[in-house]
Amino acid sequence: MADxxxxxxxxxxxxxxxxxxxxxxxxxxxxxxxxxxxxxxxxDILNNQLIIDGKDPIAFDHDCREGICGTCSLYINGRxxxxxxxxxxxxxxxxxxxxxxxxxxxxxxxxxxxxxxDLVVDRTAFDKILQAGGFISVNTxxxxxxxxxxxxxxxxxxxxxxxxxxxxxxxVAACKNSSAMLFVSAKVSHLAKLxxxxxxxxDRARNMIAKMDELGFGGCTNTGACEVECPKSISISNxxxxxxxxxxxxxxx
Amino acid sequence: MSxxxxxxxxxxxxxxxxxxxxxxxxxxxxxxxxxLIFDDSGELFNLAANFxxxxxxxxxxxxxxxxxxLVHILWSFFIEYENWRARPxxxxxxxxxxxxxxxxxxxxxxxxxxLVFLVVHIIHFFWVIKxxxxxxxxxxxxxEHMEDTYKLVADLFKSSVAYDIFxxxxxxxxxxxxxxxxxxxxxxxxxxNKNWMSRLQIVGRIYAIVVAVGFSVxxxxxxxxx
Numbered sequence: 001m002a003d004x005x006x007x008x009x010x011x012x013x014x015x016x017x018x019x020x021x022x023x024x025x026x027x028x029x030x031x032x033x034x035x036x037x038x039x040x041x042x043x044d045i046l047n048n049q050l051i052i053d054g055k056d057p058i059a060f061d062h063d064c065r066e067g068i069c070g071t072c073s074l075y076i077n078g079r080x081x082x083x084x085x086x087x088x089x090x091x092x093x094x095x096x097x098x099x100x101x102x103x104x105x106x107x108x109x110x111x112x113x114x115x116x117x118d119l120v121v122d123r124t125a126f127d128k129i130l131q132a133g134g135f136i137s138v139n140t141x142x143x144x145x146x147x148x149x150x151x152x153x154x155x156x157x158x159x160x161x162x163x164x165x166x167x168x169x170x171x172v173a174a175c176k177n178s179s180a181m182l183f184v185s186a187k188v189s190h191l192a193k194l195x196x197x198x199x200x201x202x203d204r205a206r207n208m209i210a211k212m213d214e215l216g217f218g219g220c221t222n223t224g225a226c227e228v229e230c231p232k233s234i235s236i237s238n239x240x241x242x243x244x245x246x247x248x249x250x251x252x253x
Numbered sequence: 254m255s256x257x258x259x260x261x262x263x264x265x266x267x268x269x270x271x272x273x274x275x276x277x278x279x280x281x282x283x284x285x286x287x288x289l290i291f292d293d294s295g296e297l298f299n300l301a302a303n304f305x306x307x308x309x310x311x312x313x314x315x316x317x318x319x320x321x322x323l324v325h326i327l328w329s330f331f332i333e334y335e336n337w338r339a340r341p342x343x344x345x346x347x348x349x350x351x352x353x354x355x356x357x358x359x360x361x362x363x364x365x366x367x368l369v370f371l372v373v374h375i376i377h378f379f380w381v382i383k384x385x386x387x388x389x390x391x392x393x394x395x396x397e398h399m400e401d402t403y404k405l406v407a408d409l410f411k412s413s414v415a416y417d418i419f420x421x422x423x424x425x426x427x428x429x430x431x432x433x434x435x436x437x438x439x440x441x442x443x444x445x446n447k448n449w450m451s452r453l454q455i456v457g458r459i460y461a462i463v464v465a466v467g468f469s470v471x472x473x474x475x476x477x478x479x
Contacts, residue, residue: 014345025345075344077346077348078344078346078347078348078349079348079351079352083348104345104346106344106345106346109340109342109343109344110339110340111338111339111340111341112339158447174349174352176336176349176353176358177336177337177339177340178336178339178340179261179336179339181261209260209261209262210260212261213260213261216338216339217261217339218261218335218336218338218339218340219261219262219264219265219332219335219336220261220262220265220441221265221332221336221357221360221437222357222433222436222437222440222441223352223353223354223357223358224352224353224354224357225349225352225353228351228352228353229352235447236440236450237445237446237447237450239440240440240443240444240445240446240450241443241446242262242443243262243265243440243441243442243443244442244443244444245443246262246443247262247266247442247443248443250257250263
C-alpha cells in the first residue's frame with residue numbers, strides 16, 4: 001500500500017547564521033511529502049528546494065539515522081525529538097503529522113548548549129562531564145575469565161539499561177530547568193552498578209556533578225519530563241541513585 | 254560545606270530536608286485541627302490547643318519550624334532563579350503537558366500561593382494567640398483557665414463565606430503542592446529506587462489528598478452547619 005501524501009506543510013524553523021547572531025524564525029512551505037518519509041528526509045527535501053531557490057540550506061545535526069549515535073536533536077512542536085516516544089528525530093516519521101499543519105522546529109535550548117548555526121548546538125558540555133569522571137582509571141588487569149567476577153543479574157540489567165544512554169541531550173532540552181541530571185545519572189549508574197566502577201564511585205559522583213554545575217546546567221526538580229522524552233527511556237530512578245552517590249561522597253569527606 | 258550548599262544537589266538537599274520537616278508539621282497541625290469538627294462545644298480543641306501552647310517540646314520546635322519555613326521559602330526562590338538562568342533563550346512552542354504533571358512544573362507558583370495563604374492564616378490565628386491574647390476570651394475546661402481558641406476559629410469561619418472559601422482553597426493548594434513535593438523530597442535524598450519510586454508516589458498522592466480534604470473539610474463543616 002502506498003503511503004499517504006501530505007499535500008502541504010508549513011515549516012516554521014529557527015534560523016541563526018552563527019553563535020553571535022540573534023536568530024529568528026522563518027516559515028517555509030513544502031509540498032507533497034510522503035508520510036513514509038522520515039522527518040530528516042523531509043528536511044533534506046526542503047533543503048534541496050532552498051538550494052534551488054538560491055537560499056542557504058538549514059543546518060541540522062545528523063549522522064547514523066538509525067537511532068544509535070545520538071547526533072540528531074531538534075525540538076519539534078514543543079517536544080524533544082518530536083511527537084513520538086522512545087525515538088530520536090531520525091526515527092520520527094511524517095505519518096505523525098497532519099496535512100496543512102505548521103511544524104515548529106527549534107534547536108535544543110540551554111545555556112550549556114549554545115547554538116552554532118540554525119538547529120545545530122554545541123554539545124561538548126556532555127563530553128566535558130564525561131571527562132570529569134565518566135570512566136574507570138584503576139588497572140583492572142588482563143581479560144578475566146567470564147565468570148571470575150560474579151555480577152547479579154539485576155545489577156547487570158540495570159547497568160546495561162543506564163548504559164543505553166546515547167548522549168543526545170533530549171533530557172536537557174525537555175527539562176524545564178535545562179538540567180543534565182538524567183544524562184549524568186545514567187553515566188554514573190552504569191558504572192556504579194558494577195564492581196569495577198565502585199572503586200572510584202565517590203570521586204566520580206563528586207567530579208561529574210561539579211562539572212555539570214560549572215557548565216551552567218540547571219538543577220533537577222523531579223518533573224520526570226526527561227524520562228518521557230528520552231529516546232532510550234532511561235529511568236529517573238537513576239537520578240535517585242546519583243543523589244545517593246553524591247550525598248554519600250560529600251558526607252564522607 | 255559552603256560548596257555543598259551551593260552545588261545543585263546540595264541546594265535540593267536543603268529543599269527536601271526542610272520540605273519533609275514541614276510535611277511532618279502539617280500532619281501534626283491537621284491532627285490537632287480535626288478536633289474542631291468532632292466536638293461542637295470546643296472543649297476538645299481547646300484542650301489540644303492549650304497542650305500545644307504550653308508543651309515544652311512544642312516550644313522548642315516553634316523557632317525550628319519558623320526556620321524550616323524560612324529556609325524552604327527563601328531557598329526555593331534561589332533555586333528557581335538558578336534554574337531559570339540555565340535557559341537564557343526560551344522555547345517558542347512548548348508541549349510539556351505530555352511529559353510531566355502541572356504541579357511538578359509549577360512548584361514555585363503553588364508554593365508562592367501557599368505562602369500568601371500562610372501570611373493571612375498567621376495574621377488570623379497565630380499572631381492573635383501569640384501576641385494579642387487580650388483580644389481572646391477565656392474559658393474553663395476541666396477546672397483550668399485557658400484561652401478560647403475554639404471561639405477564635407469558629408467565629409472567623411462563621412463570620413463570612415469568603416473566609417471559608419479562602420481556607421478551602423488554601424487546603425487544596427497545599428495538597429497539590431504536596432502531590433509532587435512529598436515523593437520528590439525522598440527522591441532528592443536518594444531514598445528511592447526503581448521499586449520505591451512508584452510506592453512513594455502513591456503514598457505522596459494519598460497524603461496530598463488527606464491534607465487537602467482534611468484542611469478543607471473544617472471550614473466546609475462550619476459553612477454547612479452554621
